[in-house]
Amino acid sequence: MTFTETFPERIAIRCDATPQIGVGHVVRCLALGQELRARGLDVVLWGDIDGLDWLTGLVEASGLRRLPATGEVADQLRQADDEQFVGVVLDGYHLSPTLGGALRAAGYVVLALVDGEFGAAQQADLYVDQNLGATPHQGGPTGSRCLTGPDFTLLRDSVLQRRRAPDLLSPGRLSEIRSVLAVFGGSDPAGAAPVVVPALLSTDAALDVTVVSSNPRTADRLAALRLSSQQRLRVIPPQPDLAGLAAASDLTISASGTTVWELLAMGVPTAVVCVVDNQRLGYRALLAAEVATGLGELTSFDTAAATSALAALIENPPRATGLALKGQRLIDGDGRRRVADALLAMFVGRDGRAG
Numbered sequence: 001m002t003f004t005e006t007f008p009e010r011i012a013i014r015c016d017a018t019p020q021i022g023v024g025h026v027v028r029c030l031a032l033g034q035e036l037r038a039r040g041l042d043v044v045l046w047g048d049i050d051g052l053d054w055l056t057g058l059v060e061a062s063g064l065r066r067l068p069a070t071g072e073v074a075d076q077l078r079q080a081d082d083e084q085f086v087g088v089v090l091d092g093y094h095l096s097p098t099l100g101g102a103l104r105a106a107g108y109v110v111l112a113l114v115d116g117e118f119g120a121a122q123q124a125d126l127y128v129d130q131n132l133g134a135t136p137h138q139g140g141p142t143g144s145r146c147l148t149g150p151d152f153t154l155l156r157d158s159v160l161q162r163r164r165a166p167d168l169l170s171p172g173r174l175s176e177i178r179s180v181l182a183v184f185g186g187s188d189p190a191g192a193a194p195v196v197v198p199a200l201l202s203t204d205a206a207l208d209v210t211v212v213s214s215n216p217r218t219a220d221r222l223a224a225l226r227l228s229s230q231q232r233l234r235v236i237p238p239q240p241d242l243a244g245l246a247a248a249s250d251l252t253i254s255a256s257g258t259t260v261w262e263l264l265a266m267g268v269p270t271a272v273v274c275v276v277d278n279q280r281l282g283y284r285a286l287l288a289a290e291v292a293t294g295l296g297e298l299t300s301f302d303t304a305a306a307t308s309a310l311a312a313l314i315e316n317p318p319r320a321t322g323l324a325l326k327g328q329r330l331i332d333g334d335g336r337r338r339v340a341d342a343l344l345a346m347f348v349g350r351d352g353r354a355g
Contacts, residue, residue, distance in 0.1 A: 023186030133285030
């Protein structure tokens, strides 16, 4: 479905990112924003991005205008009216659960991005849960729709441009696993790297390891780790082109949140850790589908077990590429198009702004 005069002109995406809550909500919303922009809509990132210059640069490069959000629901309703939004995308567990209902009552079309029960209290016209194993949302307003599963995964342009061709994932194409990228959310807000990376180094494999973290304390703890003579470790701050780093890696170790869907879509062999509660559903589904190697949950991390799992993967590159190929087949890259189609369909038959 393409943009025509009958469709809305300005869509707001209400989400936030900080070093404390992470960046996953904004990252996946950027993918939807890029799709809507490509269809001719004006898209506004309505929220706060604090202390994350690299992410601010991504937003600006995507052509989305930024608008800081005021505090209370009533204030945000006034902002929406002043800005002449006609539709609002909500993504964030910390958002007031009354915001969606208030926006709908004021005549706005509302899409809520949810992760299982997290964020599901919002009232919306359209619910999207892109997690593997997700079940349809329950309890929404009469007439609301829900889209669930990997068919609706939101992927940014930089990810779609780096999807590996299936023939590159055939057995034998990867002769060894040497370069490893470890990323636990855009800023590693849970401090997973100092817990997980020692398990990787304990394999004693010859590895070039890159860890993404914005926390100086994390960098100090990693710098104190003992490496074998065949291992190298560097810590870098969050990068605008994370997809490029991942595409150049033989293996990635990731939290089981937004980033893991991007890695699977690109066809990068991946090991996953459940870092926070809202990732548990996706983590278990990934293991059940046999598309990634599980390393456990951060709160009960077993270093010896994780080392064993990683060693088995590193020693068997064909198995690693087999997992990657199977994972890529789950995500065809058209998820954001399907979500945009469903959102714009909500405006068909409406006169001007909803209501």
